[in-house]
Amino acid sequence: MLQQTQVATVIDYYNRWMQKWPTLQALAQASLEEVNELWAGLGYYSRGKRLQEAARKVVSELAGRMPRTAEDLQKLLPGVGRYTAGAIASISYGQATGVVDGNVIRVLCRLRCIGADSSSPAVIDRLWDMANALVDRSRPGDFNQALMELGATVCVPKAPLCGECPVKQHCRARSRVSTMPKCGPKGLPCMGTRWAGG
Numbered sequence: 001m002l003q004q005t006q007v008a009t010v011i012d013y014y015n016r017w018m019q020k021w022p023t024l025q026a027l028a029q030a031s032l033e034e035v036n037e038l039w040a041g042l043g044y045y046s047r048g049k050r051l052q053e054a055a056r057k058v059v060s061e062l063a064g065r066m067p068r069t070a071e072d073l074q075k076l077l078p079g080v081g082r083y084t085a086g087a088i089a090s091i092s093y094g095q096a097t098g099v100v101d102g103n104v105i106r107v108l109c110r111l112r113c114i115g116a117d118s119s120s121p122a123v124i125d126r127l128w129d130m131a132n133a134l135v136d137r138s139r140p141g142d143f144n145q146a147l148m149e150l151g152a153t154v155c156v157p158k159a160p161l162c163g164e165c166p167v168k169q170h171c172r173a174r175s176r177v178s179t180m181p182k183c184g185p186k187g188l189p190c191m192g193t194r195w196a197g198g
């Protein structure tokens, strides 16, 4: 529900969904009309449909047991891509695997001062490697959520709050900008936007 939708909007939907279908078994028995009705207003209706299809698959083909690794989640469940698989596996099942979303891309590119096109498959693959290497082995879910939150609240696209950033000592973009003040009106490529950090 949180893909493409803000938390404040999702809370009511999530609570109503969990009251109506508290288990995978209950969701597997719902009709598509019921799912679409509850999902109405969240947009991207295919997400609700895929969620129900995944519940049906777990119940009918996987003996009611959720896959617990990112690899199996992606391989076995419809609609589960690399990001969703990493998020579920690390947050719900404690697998030490990274996640890469838009916020993480921005944070990692700035930390390493990567100026290459961050939408290119080669760069995305490299960022996944970095996320998998960086993730905290003992608290992967907390680490991944913290990294995404850092991008959403501190390392924001415009005017990142570098003075308050907990990883500023490790940030190559910050370090380079502070030693190269004349880097142009738009700052370094890895900053993406005009530098206004501390």
Ligand code: SF4
Pocket (backbone or CB within 6 Å): 107, 110, 111, 154, 155, 156, 160, 161, 162, 163, 165, 166, 167, 168, 171, 172, 173, 174, 197
């Ligand atoms: S120091 Fe600034 S640019 Fe670097 S990660 Fe923190 S907020 Fe982002």
